[in-house]
Amino acid sequence: MKNKVFMGLAAIVMVAFLSSCGTVPQAQIDAVNVAIDSAAKVEAGTYLPTEFAAVQDSMKAIMADVEVQKSKLFKKFGPAKLKLEALLVQTNGLAANTAVKKEEVKKEVETTLTDIKTVIEENGKLFKKAPRGKEGAAVLEQIKTEMATIDAAVVEAQASYDKGTYMDALNKIKAAKERATGINTELKDAIAKVRR
């Protein structure tokens, strides 16, 4: 009789053990969430949007896996734990890559700012040499206005750069550089025409 009671108890203990052997890898979950937040703070969504979205999606998939295991009688969080560890490495890598990408964009803005300043300076010199005859002319007046607009755009781009919004600065400065280069060509053509 004692044996029967013992066997019954053993079965119940076994079931209870199997159903509660897995614990949610909360520490790993928290670590990945912190890493995702950090990546967001360094603007991974702006500089590496595809990679950032992939990390977020992977986290969603893992969280669904965790819930699947939580729903089971016999829980097994091992695979989810492994996935979380891999995702943590990936997310930390993403934050580092974002910093690299941001630095690249920053450098590009700096280079373009230097380039455009050279073009603007040259345009100023060319403008003085441009054919104007006895008086100023409509064409030169338009060029002068455009040069002022470009100057203003450079100031705006510099402000965006100073604020650390390098993507905005890059777009603005690129457009301004294209216009400044266009004016440079126009002025050179006009001067060459007179020299002919």
Next chain:
Amino acid sequence: MRRIYIKTLFFIAAAGLLALIVYSLIAFVPKPPAKEIDNARVALSKAFKSKADTYSKKLYTEAKANYDSAMVNWRKQNAKFIYFRKFDKVLKFAKLSTNKSKQAVESSNLSSSTYKSKLQDKIVSLNKLVEDITNYFNRYPLPKDTRNSISKGKLYLKEAEIDYSKGHYIPANKKLNDSEDLLSSAYDKAYADLEQYFKYYPVWKKWAESAIKESKQNQSYSILVDKLSKKCYVYYNGIKKYEFDVELGVNWVGVKKKMGDKATPEGNYRIVKKFSGTKYNNALLIDYPNDEDKVRFNHEKAKGLIPQNAKIGYGIEIHGSGGKGVDWTEGCIALEDREMEVIYRIVAVGTPVTIVGSMKNLQQILTR
């Protein structure tokens, strides 16, 4: 023997019962809709990739909210005792999320492709507008604020093109709208100005036609200057023989009103003297002011439209030293030296010179 048989039977029954209990423990655990949740997640991810968060914001937000609700409910149910869990709400939210995501993808693809093509059209049309403005108004004396608008409009257009090339359609659209506002208003102002000027077109047309007719009747040369297109045409026997580029007075729009206004006159004139070796090389002096100019000058002076001490201009010539690419004269018509030489060689004193605002009407010139 019988005892052994009963004992065995008891053990079999106990084992069967235990197996039944274990089976019941496993079989009656409620199944979560894991597959549906996964489908919802994949669909949501697809929706994000198709930029539904931008182009189908409402549907995407709903899909995301439903997915989040499914997960929250799932967690809530998982917190309950295993046999008391109910996943019907989780399933409902997961399915809803999948459907909304699919709709968001469709709607986003449709609107982003429509949006993209609309933006492309807008870029093309604004570049055409810039081209028109450059062609027709670059050498047209526009007010400073109009020039400012053109300049800013061009820069916004460039920025929009950069955004568009990167697939950033929303900011591209915003910049295109800003650009359109500036360029269109500048164009409209300039157009209104030009329209006012073109009220004289019927007169110009008549002058040009009679100049060509006279050339035919007299089998002689006739010079026609089109101020807007900056062209000088030489007709002989009613047929256009030469076409040259010209440069005019700085304020070439409109008639010449007084001395020093740097305007090129409009009217019917004749060559009264030929000069060579002048400051501007070969030169043909015309009989400006003619009687009509004098009448207008006196009339405007009498009406106080021009200052009382103003004098009527003189010394308007067709001369060389042109080819600068800008309007620079005091009111004369400048040609490149080698072209001036051609005209100088073929025309004589008395050759008619007709100066008009334009030989084409406004519609022919401005096609938007």
